[in-house]
Amino acid sequence: MMRTTSIWKSYIRWAIVALLSVFYLYPLYMLTVLSLKTNEQMFASAFGLKGGFHFTNYVEAWTRSNFGQALFNSSLISIVSVSFIILFGAMASYPLARRSGKLSVLLSLFFVVGLIVPVQLNLIPLFKMMNSLQLNQSQLGVILLYISFGMPLTIFLFSSFMRSLPMELEEAAQIDGSSSVGIFFKILLPLLKPVAASVLILQFLHIWNDFFLPVVFLNTDSLRTVQVAVYSFSGRYSNDWAHMFPMIVICVAPVMLLYIFLQRYIISGIMSGAVKG
């Protein structure tokens, strides 16, 4: 009796999950199907099954937007930025988490402000500054911006995670004569790996999908990123969907792989990190 109800329960649960996931898989299916249509067929049928599939969309869009170069640029910028976001964010969180004075609280709040201010309206002062530093049209410049803008969320997550870590290890290391730099790199940094995984994926997604900074600061052909390449097919009154959708699909692929690789770290990262905050 007990047993049959629990089996029934699991069937019901499975049915609910399967039903819900249809809502999630369908738009992905739609994206894939649409990426294989010509512009005229795009709106011809609700499920995109009429009128054949055009795999040439991918080839055309790839070559016309010089997508290989864009993939390289985006990977470079995302990897470098995220690495430094993690390093600098972890460093900054260390004193903020381990000290309890007024300065520490103030600094933490000061960084929270960064979560709130909309970046778009800072464009003009930012642009002037980037010019005077000769960082316009340079990947280094955009990387510095991403690192700066990534600090608030990263410090928020890292410092709440660190507060939940026991201090005994650090105390022991200190008695053994380690400096705070030594403690940070040898003891703390390795312990941060779960929360670092979630910061990594969050920031990587953000940078990979960002259109705003590259279109302003990297609008030279050789420097363009994937999102700039995607939106090179958007027009004044209508978009060139037949070339835009394939590029959107290709853009998703690398991040999807990264997510699958990091999945188990992310869950444990959020568990032991922010939630205990």
Next chain:
Amino acid sequence: MFKRLTFGLLISAFLILAACGSNGNANSENESDNKSADSSIELKVSLTAQDMSGLETLAKQYESENEGVTINVDRAPDNQFKQTLGAQLASQEAPDLFVQWPGLSKIGLSIDAGYLADLNDVAPLKNIDESLLKGFSKEEKVYGIPWSKNYLAMFYNKDVFEKNQIEIPTDWESFLAACEKLKAAGVTPIALAGKEAWNVQLPWYALAPSTVYAQDQDWDQKRFDNEVQFATSDSWKTVAQQYNQLFQNGYFDENTLGISYESAKTALGTGQAAMMIDGNWSIGGYEEIAKANNIEIGMFALPGNQAGEDIWLSSAPSTGLAVWSGGKQQEAAKKFLAYVFSDENYLTLIGPGQFSTLKTVQPESAEITADIVDVVQNAPSYQFLDIGWPAGPNVDAFNQGTQAALGKATTFEELLTVADQSWDKAVR
């Protein structure tokens, strides 16, 4: 595993960063080398995504003909283009040549700020229709050269018209009659892409010239002088009433506000709808739709006029190319400008399906334009409304506002009051 990965990433990141830094330096050194050598000229051109599709080709050609000249062309979608250019101009680091939109509230702002070079000495200017230069000029000086001539038209499905035995209407009454006949036959007369605010504004643009501006071409100036108002002007009331008639008689799809541009075009192609209002710049898209559905599509001017009166066309210059007044290579930029607008290069510049701004060059007219060509060449015309207006009334009343009227949240007549308020606020 993870530790090693992180470590590896960090090390490589440092290395790459160092490489980026030195790259950047190398670039700037090259640039300063270029500047010091007299013979080499580097021009930067910024364009919107679609305008002047042949410019890259011409730039390459120009480079090969003129040793020491390099031309870098970059493009961005409209919004991003505007945003970037604004920042570039404000920080005195703009491209040598860039796109500008005609009109007081657009290129006018850059002219007032002193960012644009006077182009009166650029040779091909004399070949360009003067009326098209008006939107780019201030006090007898021209600051931008339009590359194409635009006008609004009703694109119609010829097969549907033939099947229902409808002739091309030439005045308002016959237009209404045609719509009624189509509606009775179960066809949506007009596929208005109500989801796109810009498409919703086009009927205003197309109707006002025949009623408002046919009577008084200086209406805008009088509005600036506060002698007239939208809400108290009979001719504007007529226009609002005409739009309202189309709506109340059910000549748009009942779901019109949810219909996207692509969806409306599909409806035209399949014959579910008979007409669609759009600009001549989209001709290429309609030709493709016609081909895909094995039908014929034609164009005519939306007749806002009463029987016996003239039909006025809504017509305007496209965007134009301007030269930055702060650039170090202005002479070279003007030389390149003269090159792309020369008679032999002009057709390459504008690409297929566009209309010429040069009196000296006429592209072959496409088949799709056969019915409208006479009106385009001979009928009187008035510019797109926003060109002569301050920024504000157009958005508040005639595009997003009109969407609200189509959703019955307001009326077409009330929109005229909104336009007045918005105008007064903008010029205050």
Next chain:
Amino acid sequence: MRHKSKLQRVPYTFVLPALLLYLMFFIYPSIQSFYYALTDWNGINPDFNFVGMENFLGLMDNMRFQAAFKNTLLYAVGLTLGQAIFGLLFALLLHGGFKGQSFFRSVFFSPQIMSLLAIGYIWAYIYDPTTGSLNTILNSLGLSGMAKNWLGDLDLALWSVIAVSIWQGAGWCMLIFLANLQSVPKDLYEAASIDGAGTFKQFLNVTFPLLGPAITITLVTGMINGLKAFDLIMSMTKGGPGYATESISTVMYDTAFTRNLFGEAQAMGMIMFIVIFIITIIQLTALRKREVDV
């Protein structure tokens, strides 16, 4: 909470790299641009005047801004509650030895990895009233009455956009709740089931009170994201029809770059900042208090 440590004080020099970058590329430009809120700068002309609070006062009778303000609050609340509820539901369904668990988790998380603009395009297509799949499916199921003009109806459009934002954000909340659920000790469940508590009762009495931290995070980040809503709206409706889906960010963008009223746009940005700041502080205080009470 924190026990007195024998630990030497960690030097603040560790904060320097982050702080310097943050000050230079974020705080400094922000302060500069806030100054423009007090001017009549058009974003182009180097000459402009100081106008004091005029831009702020002008917003009081700006219908479009007011519509946007109301929409933004609705959007933020709708998104925050919706994604928290669905996120919690997904987490409960996919928690603890469920076959295909990690596959389904990836499915629900998948919208997170796409750009919001791309998501907006796809959903706008699905929502199309005549050829979109949603209405087509409803019609073929005999539910024509439920087929709506999803993005074209002035009263419905905002909710259609909110629905997509919930769809997008629920996966993120699911992850946070999952992580939190893992920290709920198993013996608590067991104790509850020995007492004969039903599943729902067990959830209400045992699990829910322990989800405080996850609730804090989802509500705070949800409100911040909702109040800044921009990309999804731009790609689905551009603020239309009428002003039905305008948000503070979309109006701000249009005011700055289409109407060239840069000062006024900055004033909007300033107001948005203040609103988000106040709401975030209230939320953090209230939720932290609740966590402690539990």
